[in-house]
Amino acid sequence: MRDFQSPGRSEVLTTNGMCATSHPLAALVAVDILRRGGNAMDAAIAGAVLLGICEPQMTGIGGDCFVLYTDPDSGALKALNGSGRAPKAASAAALRDRGLSAVPLHGPEAVTIPGAIDAFCHLSETVGTLGLDAILAPAIQYAEAxxxxxxxVAFDWATDQGTLQGVARDRYLIDGRVPRVGEIFRAPGQAEVLRRIARQGRDGFYTGEVAEDICAALTALGGVHTLEDFAATRCTETTPVSGQYKGADLFEHPPNGQGATAILMLNILSHFDIAGMEPFGAARAHVEAEAAKLAYDARNRFIADPDRTARLQHMLAPETAAQLAGRIDMARAMASPAALSEAVHKDTIYITVVDRDRMAVSLIYSIFHGFGSGIASDRFGVLLQNRGAGFSLEAGHPNEMTGGNRPMHTIIPAMLRDGDTLMPFGVMGGAYQPNGHARVVSNLRDFGMDLQAALDAPRSFADTTGLEVERGYSDAVRQELADLGHSVVVPETPIGGAQAIRIRPDGVLEAASDPRKDGCALGY
Incomplete structure (x- = not known):
């Protein structure tokens, strides 16, 4: 139990339904949907779409999603891939011929076809109960008002506003400047798009005037996107991947998501006595950093479009983790593997919902970097993701940009099962996400932390810029890590942001929400 004389918050406890996410309005809308008779999927979609208005630098209808959920009939754990594909005419060779070694972050080359709306429509029809008109109504109202x-959000807006270009600056700035805390942000163009989706389903986005508006904005900048690319967009039902740590099973979304990286990282950490280390001491931060370097190097080598990921089982195999663990020197930091080259971002939203029937949804939804590509469509102001920057331009690489393929994605929802206890959870933060999953699981399993404490706890991350160590660590620990050879930096932005709901065997729902974000857990 936490010290009530210290700043912090307690877990939220209830028995009917619960939502945990990064903005209170989205949590309230999700709970309201549950109270009106919607199920967890209805509530998660309603909250997620609204987050695109509340946190437009993080996500929106021009982005992608991944979803894990328990089937409301069988209870089976399912996965849905709502990530979009490169346009058919996209070609790594064409970019190499231009002298490029990486996909430009803020050009039309980085814009893959948004996949989230197709996924939301599919899930509403096949899993939800209320229908799109009811689910989208709150987001439409807030987008207008x-x-x-x-x-x-204001902090991130100021950090990322330089990405906005052209019409996006008119849509996402107020009189040419960043909104201040408490100022009202409106998105009437998105409200109109959502009304069309509510009436027409996916066709309201992927055909007709909305798709034409998006394609026109991209082709004007030299993009190769076509209306046929939009019309062909479809989500994919798939099967979670899993691994075990200290008696609990971690379920992750399969490639092209990077969930297998979290499993590999925990498999590596299982070879060390983490529980015998100080939870916020140098030894744990060091071994976690080394495990991350090795796991992320494997990610960058193997994870790609599902049809091109050939060595997933190798990544998940216990012997692979054992061999990698043997490369870790507890007395010295290794150089970061050269393949760890992903352009790092911290911009994603995550929402988890559990309903009265104990259906659980773990949903993550993003436009990749802050404000995505920075490109918005002229008429409706749909801000477009830059997920194509997740492709490699290396010839023959499994993740090489190829028309019609999906890039490696950083966003990953998760669930943790411990006997009769199920916990949908997620950790935002771009590349940090697998490390974040491993850290939260280890906080719970190795140190027995309360759920809120497991999310509150200080974080570190071996990034391309060095070993990021949050201010929650002591200066003495930072010095110890530097003495081990780490290039220690204190990040300006908090590392990640997490949400979790634990479905306890006694029927109580227990939830926690990361104070690094503006959100909360809310139940009824």
Missing amino acids: GVPVAAR
Whole structure:
């Protein structure tokens, strides 16, 4: 139990339904959907779409999603891939011929076809109960009336506003400047798009005027996107991947998501006495950093479009983790593997919902970097993701940009099962996400932390810029890590942001929400 004389918050406890996410309005809308008779999928979609208005630098209808959920009839754990593909005419060779070694972050080359709306429509029809008109109504209302800009959102907005270009600056700035905390942000163009989706389903987005508007904005900048690319967009039902750590099973979304990286990282950490280390000491931060370097190097070598990921079982195999663990020197930091070259971002939203029937949804939804590509469509102001920057331009690489393929994605929802206890959870933060999953699981399994404490706890991450160590660590620990050879930096932005709901065997729902974001857990 936490010290009630210290700043912090307690877990939220209830018995009917629960949502945990990064903005209170989205949590409230999700709970309201549950109270009106919707199930967890209805509530998760309603909250997620609204987050695109509340946190437009993080996500929106021009982005992608991945979903894990328990089937409301069988209870089986299922996965849905709502990530979009490169346009058919996309070609790594064409970019190499231009002298490029990486996909430009803020050009039309980085824009893959948005996949989230197709996924939301599919899930609403096949799993939800209320229908799109009811689910989308709150987001439409808030997009028209506007939402006050929250503190963390304003911080990110100021950091990322330089990405916005052309019409996006008119749509996402107020009189040419970043919104202040408490100022009202409106998105009437998105409200109109959502109304069309509510009436027409996926066709309201992927055909007709909305698709034409998006294609026109991209082709004007030299993009190769076509209306046929939009019309062909479809989500994919798939099967989670899993691994075990200290008696609990971690379920992750399969490639092209990077969930297998979290499993590999925990498999490596299982070879060390993590529980015998100080939870916020140098030894744990060091071994975690080394495990991350090795696991992320494997990710960059193997994870790609599902049809091109050939060595997934090798990544998940216990012997692979054992061999990698043997490469870790507890007395010295290794150089970061050269393949760890992903352009790092911290911009994603995550929402988890559990309903009265104990259906659980773990949903993550993103436009990749802050404000994505920075490109918005002229008429409706749909801000477009830059997920294509996740492709490699290396000839023959499994993740090489190829028309019609999906790039490696950083966003990953998760669930943790411990006997009769199920916990949908997620950790936002771009590349950090697998490390974040491993850290939260280890906080719970190795150190027995309360759920909120497991999310509150200070974080570190071996990034391309060095070993990021949050201010929650002591200066003495930072010095010890530097003495081990780590290039220690204190990040300006908090590392990640997490949400979790634990379905306890006694029927109580227990939830936690990361204070690094503006959100909360809310139940009824």
